[in-house]
Amino acid sequence: MDDLKAKYLTQIADAADETSLEDIRIAAVGKKGEVALKMRELGKMTPEERQVAGPALNALKDEINSALAAKKAALADAALDERLRSEWLDVTLPTRTQRRGTIHPISQVTEEVTAIFAEMGFSVAEGPRIDTDWYNFDALNIPGHHPARAEMDTFYMHRAPGDNRPPHVLRTHTSPVQIRSMEATGAPTRIICPGGVYRADYDQTHTPMFHQVEGLAIDKDISMANLKWVLEEFVKSYFEVDGVDLRFRASHFPFTEPSAEVDIRCSWEGGTLKVGEGDDWLEILGSGMVHPKVLEAGGIDPNEWQGFAFGMGIDRIAMLKYGVPDLRAFFDSDLRWLRHYGFAALDVPTLHGGLSR
Ligand code: DAH
Numbered sequence: 217m218d219d220l221k222a223k224y225l226t227q228i229a230d231a232a233d234e235t236s237l238e239d240i241r242i243a244a245v246g247k248k249g250e251v252a253l254k255m256r257e258l259g260k261m262t263p264e265e266r267q268v269a270g271p272a273l274n275a276l277k278d279e280i281n282s283a284l285a286a287k288k289a290a291l292a293d294a295a296l297d298e299r300l301r302s303e304w305l306d307v308t309l310p311t312r313t314q315r316r317g318t319i320h321p322i323s324q325v326t327e328e329v330t331a332i333f334a335e336m337g338f339s340v341a342e343g344p345r346i347d348t349d350w351y352n353f354d355a356l357n358i359p360g361h362h363p364a365r366a367e368m369d370t371f372y373m374h375r376a377p378g379d380n381r382p383p384h385v386l387r388t389h390t391s392p393v394q395i396r397s398m399e400a401t402g403a404p405t406r407i408i409c410p411g412g413v414y415r416a417d418y419d420q421t422h423t424p425m426f427h428q429v430e431g432l433a434i435d436k437d438i439s440m441a442n443l444k445w446v447l448e449e450f451v452k453s454y455f456e457v458d459g460v461d462l463r464f465r466a467s468h469f470p471f472t473e474p475s476a477e478v479d480i481r482c483s484w485e486g487g488t489l490k491v492g493e494g495d496d497w498l499e500i501l502g503s504g505m506v507h508p509k510v511l512e513a514g515g516i517d518p519n520e521w522q523g524f525a526f527g528m529g530i531d532r533i534a535m536l537k538y539g540v541p542d543l544r545a546f547f548d549s550d551l552r553w554l555r556h557y558g559f560a561a562l563d564v565p566t567l568h569g570g571l572s573r
Pocket of ligand 1: 388389390391430431469471472501502503504525526527528
């Protein structure tokens with residue numbers, strides 16, 4: 217028994233890792249280990265012998281077990297020490313002297329758009345990117361059978377089998393924020409909501425996630441004339457030109473009546489876009505007078521209030537202003553691209569300080 221004890225305590229002391237420790241445990245005190253075999257021999261002993269050997273074997277087993285536990289804890293401590301040593305980091309080192317990060321064009325344009333509309337009295341509203349199909353569709357006068365649902369290439373969230381509630385969707389546009397903000401503040405209201413939206417689509421001008429900015433103004437006597445002025449002011453400020461021609465083209469959206477798509481006069485001479493001159497037209501947004509059903513869905517009485525709404529692609533107007541040819545590059549996280557198209561972190565866009573300088 218002394219030999220057994222000496223043998224295993226030495227092995228335990230020498231074990232280099234948890235796997236070899238486990239091998240030793242099985243060989244010594246496992247079900248078929250040496251100590252168990254010895255226990256079986258107790259049956260062949262005389263009662264006198266057994267009275268001595270029994271407790272001694274139990275004591276041996278306990279001693280080996282506690283040696284194993286102690287060694288296991290010691291190995292874990294050593295492993296932690298080793299990790300702390302290797303993962304150590306000198307946080308007092310100086311930062312890199314070369315400026316690496318830049319503001320992404322989408323963040324920049326979002327700030328520019330926000331600065332322009334803030335000047336006109338619009339505040340910023342936000343809504344969830346995962347929304348119910350009621351906010352994304354029904355409340356916007358797009359009922360279940362409406363073809364606009366299919367056109368939107370909607371991403372539907374998974375529901376557990378047997379759960380028959382309508383699924384949540386990744387919002388396909390920022391228009392649901394119109395409803396949420398009407399619910400939150402009632403009328404009158406004047407808001408924009410910039411943010412990410414999702415559609416299952418992918419090519420040079422489409423990515424599954426992109427950005428829109430929604431606008432909504434509701435009051436007693438707001439008309440298409442107000443919409444036209446606000447958009448003209450916006451386009452002039454955004455493209456940093458003195459004058460622009462806007463063209464309102466009759467269109468259809470379920471959530472506005474009447475509806476208009478808005479084009480700006482431009483030229484593509486020499487392959488570069490110039491806004492405000494030339495004979496081409498460029499579509500930049502959808503808009504219209506908020507449909508009475510949409511006001512109702514937002515809890516606002518359409519007999520008392522009216523207003524306009526518009527929706528515009530942020531990535532699209534960023535591509536146009538800053539000459540980015542492929543939308544997909546916005547989402548590649550390529551540092552060289554970011555250094556080329558990015559903006560200095562401290563140049564916050566304001567109307568008085570300059571939007572993009
Ligand atoms: N939600 C539309 C879209 O995603 C854009 C839009 C059009 C928004 C007209 C509006 C609007 O608020 O009045 O394509």
